[in-house]
Amino acid sequence: MKPQKITRIAIANRGEVAVRIIKACEEMGIETVLLHSEVDMGTRAYRMATKTICIGPAPTSESYLNIQANIDGALAGGAQAVHPGFGFLSENADFAQACMDAGLIFIGPSPKATRTLGDKVNCKALAQKLGLPLVPGYQGANQELKHLIHEAERIGFPCIVKAAAGGGGRGMKVLRTKEEAGELIESAQREAQSAFGSAQVFLEKYLDRAKHIEFQIFGDASGKVHNLFDRECSVQRRHQKIIEEAISPSLTPETRKKMGEAACLIAESAGYQGAGTVEFLYQDGEFYLLEVNTRLQVEHPVTEMVVGVDLVKAQILTAQGEPVFNSKNPMIPRGHSIECRLYAENPYLGGVPSTGVLGKVEWPEGPGRRYEYGFEEGDEITSFYDPMIAKVIVWDETRPRAIQKMIRVLKDSVVFGVHTNIPYLIEILSHPEFVSGEMTTRFIEKHFSEPLQVQVLTEQEKQIAEEVAKQLAPTAAENRIISETSPFQTFWRGI
Numbered sequence: 001m002k003p004q005k006i007t008r009i010a011i012a013n014r015g016e017v018a019v020r021i022i023k024a025c026e027e028m029g030i031e032t033v034l035l036h037s038e039v040d041m042g043t044r045a046y047r048m049a050t051k052t053i054c055i056g057p058a059p060t061s062e063s064y065l066n067i068q069a070n071i072d073g074a075l076a077g078g079a080q081a082v083h084p085g086f087g088f089l090s091e092n093a094d095f096a097q098a099c100m101d102a103g104l105i106f107i108g109p110s111p112k113a114t115r116t117l118g119d120k121v122n123c124k125a126l127a128q129k130l131g132l133p134l135v136p137g138y139q140g141a142n143q144e145l146k147h148l149i150h151e152a153e154r155i156g157f158p159c160i161v162k163a164a165a166g167g168g169g170r171g172m173k174v175l176r177t178k179e180e181a182g183e184l185i186e187s188a189q190r191e192a193q194s195a196f197g198s199a200q201v202f203l204e205k206y207l208d209r210a211k212h213i214e215f216q217i218f219g220d221a222s223g224k225v226h227n228l229f230d231r232e233c234s235v236q237r238r239h240q241k242i243i244e245e246a247i248s249p250s251l252t253p254e255t256r257k258k259m260g261e262a263a264c265l266i267a268e269s270a271g272y273q274g275a276g277t278v279e280f281l282y283q284d285g286e287f288y289l290l291e292v293n294t295r296l297q298v299e300h301p302v303t304e305m306v307v308g309v310d311l312v313k314a315q316i317l318t319a320q321g322e323p324v325f326n327s328k329n330p331m332i333p334r335g336h337s338i339e340c341r342l343y344a345e346n347p348y349l350g351g352v353p354s355t356g357v358l359g360k361v362e363w364p365e366g367p368g369r370r371y372e373y374g375f376e377e378g379d380e381i382t383s384f385y386d387p388m389i390a391k392v393i394v395w396d397e398t399r400p401r402a403i404q405k406m407i408r409v410l411k412d413s414v415v416f417g418v419h420t421n422i423p424y425l426i427e428i429l430s431h432p433e434f435v436s437g438e439m440t441t442r443f444i445e446k447h448f449s450e451p452l453q454v455q456v457l458t459e460q461e462k463q464i465a466e467e468v469a470k471q472l473a474p475t476a477a478e479n480r481i482i483s484e485t486s487p488f489q490t491f492w493r494g495i
């Protein structure tokens, strides 16, 4: 492909990933067009983009998931390329195709590669052909309930039913006995239909002491796929990641090498270009390919920190047809990096989402700290979208030091206006099983299934908290009433 310099990129996304892309573009001298919904007008990405175009109202189906609205917006904004970020249309092959048909460069893999790898059932078929290890299961076309129950029995309980078109942990249920299988399969089918527009499901053996380990791969413009090493994402709630780290504390060098080779093999055989992630489950020294995510991943910064790359810039350079990463100079991961996803939710009420206008926000400076945030003071956190408001990333020379640093950074971080999961994250990071690195994907279910206990404050502590809250945020004091469950009051700031 002849290199083609991109001068303006449309961003079909919002929040912190939109900001992340804008920053990479700014550094590369590329202009940006933010394609945003009505409620996202005025948020941080909106303020930063060169141009902004409103593509529809708040509901995602009318804006961020509307292919035509995004294409029209990109064209109206004079963009040559579209970056889809993650989530929304990022893994939608029809969107990639629509971009190409409209003469826009889609910053991501080809529609064909996305159809091969992004579809869980197709991906498994290719993995099988390549002789890669898969969790035993059933991916057949017969979707009759009786047949699915029969297949679940053949696989053996516990097993897991998943939406073929699924993602983000939705449409997934663990089946523990034959008696409950029918009801749970039907409920997964209903959920799959409403969330993904297809009721097709498949079954897998449920591995109940597995770790989630994934490999960042990158297909460059020449067709070579690079191995950018692994991340461990075993800390999950309802199958969704909360804390990620690079590299995994659990792999031997031999297993790491084998998994990396498997990841590159499947990507290369699908003609994969750009950033992608090959996910595995790892149990008792064996690994099993789970799925491939054909896009940039939320947790990409931990790889960037240990490998020393900029994945978003690499995506843009690849879309321009330019070379990235020097194969003669093999990448070696250095030190340890951890990312925590900061959610606007109340950990004292079991994580119920917390909405409102953000008050004072403070991210403490220091070596080896990185903040990816999409919202600042005055921005509204609404119930229309994912409650992730920021990511906190740290790097240090060893894993114990990275954990120590993350706890300190979280204690010093300040977010007013909404509740956050900061106290919950600190508890997780301090838990002996996390510290030992032995946690499995059932870690949260085992140790953190109950809401956090609220700390009881003395009268003097309450007074100090109230006074500081007033001084820091006098304008929206009514939003920040010091209640028993206020994050401020419960000392997550490490007073």
Ligand code: ADP
Binding pocket: 135, 160, 162, 166, 167, 168, 169, 170, 172, 204, 205, 206, 207, 208, 210, 212, 236, 239, 240, 279, 281, 290, 291, 441
């Ligand atoms: P999604 O695309 O919705 O993220 P995945 O297939 O990637 O779904 O699985 C998400 C998480 O669900 C995994 O990281 C793991 O914790 C759990 N999971 C999925 N399949 C299995 C399985 N067969 N056994 C045990 N846990 C599983």
